[in-house]
Amino acid sequence: MDWSTILGKVTIDLSPVLAGLLGWAIYHGALYLKNQVSHIKNKEVRDALDWAIGQAQTIMQQLVVAANEQTVNVLKATGKWDATAAGSITRQVLAKADALLQGEARKILDGSGINVAMLLPELLQTAVALAPNKTKAPAPATAS
Secondary structure, three states: OOHHHHHHHHHHHHHHHHHHHHHHHHHHHHHHHHHHHHHHHHHHHHHHHHHHHHHHHHHHHHHHHHHHHHHHHHHHHOOOOOHHHHHHHHHHHHHHHHHHOOHHHHHHHHHHOOOHHHHHHHHHHHHHHHOOOOOOOOOOOOOO
């Protein structure tokens, strides 16, 4: 027996093992790639959601500042600020924010299952708390 015969016999005997190892490597490589693609998609979804929520926050912050400058502070200064006025302005700001939140940001939020009708009031509360130009309502006059 020469080396070529021995090598041929060993190759024939080991070919099922080598094929099995090759199949195992391909299978696990495919799983690894699938996992990596999933991570990329998850990151893209998270980034898109962060951007869309940021758009909604920006809209809400701008609307709260504008409402404070144009209406709320005037009503507080004239003593006409009450729960009815607060409710009315809140509804107006929420409706305006809902109307302004359009395009890609709205598609992303709607497509992600986020309830925009519940998100906007939460963003409004945060924007009101952080508004730079809010003034306190005058204290009620006490009878002396």
